[in-house]
Amino acid sequence: MIVLATVRPDDWNLPLFLHTLGAMVLVGGLVLAVASLVAAWRGGEAATVRVGYRALLLAVLPGWLVMRLAAEWILSKEGLEDANLAWVDIGFALAEPGLLLIIVATVLAGLAARRGRAGTGVRVAAVLVSVLVVAYLVAVWAMTTKPT
Numbered sequence: 001m002i003v004l005a006t007v008r009p010d011d012w013n014l015p016l017f018l019h020t021l022g023a024m025v026l027v028g029g030l031v032l033a034v035a036s037l038v039a040a041w042r043g044g045e046a047a048t049v050r051v052g053y054r055a056l057l058l059a060v061l062p063g064w065l066v067m068r069l070a071a072e073w074i075l076s077k078e079g080l081e082d083a084n085l086a087w088v089d090i091g092f093a094l095a096e097p098g099l100l101l102i103i104v105a106t107v108l109a110g111l112a113a114r115r116g117r118a119g120t121g122v123r124v125a126a127v128l129v130s131v132l133v134v135a136y137l138v139a140v141w142a143m144t145t146k147p148t
Contacts, residue, residue, distance in 0.1 A: 029059025
């Protein structure tokens with residue numbers, strides 16, 4: 001008989017939900033931020049720079065924090081701390097340096113929003129956030145397909 005699905009214990013539901021919620025907020029905030037920052041890059045309006053900055057500050061940073069903390073929580077619940085799994089390694093390899101890029105992009109977008117104009121900082125932030133969108137889409141792929 002082929003097993004189509006397994007039932008996980010109920011105590012795994014909250015950390016897994018929080019990890020997924022944090023990842024969805026993170027990726028959604030990154031998409032909003034890149035759309036706003038690219039629009040600011042092209043149009044130069046201060047309002048779009050502020051939207052990109054606020055998306056990074058109010059959605060992406062908290063989303064990353066919830067995603068990362070819940071990832072550790074669910075990993076310990078499942079007892080996979082010492083397991084050598086490719087999808088876990090991909091997640092950690094993309095999450096950790098991603099925080100540094102998020103912080104740099106947030107600072108650059110914040111400085112541009114404070115100045116009230118789009119300049120080099122907005123361009124660099126838009127490129128960094130674009131790289132993060134691609135990287136985290138790879139992480140979403142890894143978490144859903146679980147390559148070995």
